[in-house]
Amino acid sequence: MRKIIAVASFTAVLLSSCTPKTQTATAPTGPATSTAAQIAQGKTIFENSCGRCHKLPDPTAHTSVQWVGIMNSMAPKAKLTDEQHQWVYDYIVSVEK
Numbered sequence: 736m737r738k739i740i741a742v743a744s745f746t747a748v749l750l751s752s753c754t755p756k757t758q759t760a761t762a763p764t765g766p767a768t769s770t771a772a773q774i775a776q777g778k779t780i781f782e783n784s785c786g787r788c789h790k791l792p793d794p795t796a797h798t799s800v801q802w803v804g805i806m807n808s809m810a811p812k813a814k815l816t817d818e819q820h821q822w823v824y825d826y827i828v829s830v831e832k
């Protein structure tokens with residue numbers, strides 16, 4: 736029992752020492768891990784690439800879960816790299832909140 740508590744508090748320390756700002760984006764469609772600069776880049780890419788075939792979508796029109804699926808089908812259409820895919824997704828989700 737004591738061991739479990741020790742492991743749990745160690746995990747908590749690990750988690751709290753890992754702020755999103757110092758992480759680099761590696762997960763293709765995970766929760767927002769991009770820096771402010773990457774999100775700003777995502778916004779530019781979104782505005783330049785996502786209004787070419789249809790009008791620019793409204794980020795607030797879908798939930799973050801729906802956007803995972805939409806981005807999975809739209810990123811290849813817009814010829815985004817995995818990184819750009821992540822930044823655009825994180826930008827969209829940042830608008831939503």
Ligand code: HEC
Pocket residue numbers: 781784785786787788789792805806808809810812813814815823
């Ligand atoms: C090469 C053309 C093209 C590009 C570029 C493109 N889309 Fe689309 N998009 C489509 C087409 C065609 C549809 C409608 C058919 C479909 O859902 O596949 C669509 C539909 C959508 C929808 C509606 C989906 C729904 O379920 O209601 C959204 C939202 C969307 N696109 C977002 C984006 C975003 C964000 C980007 C930029 C990453 C993007 N699109 C880039 C062609 C494109």
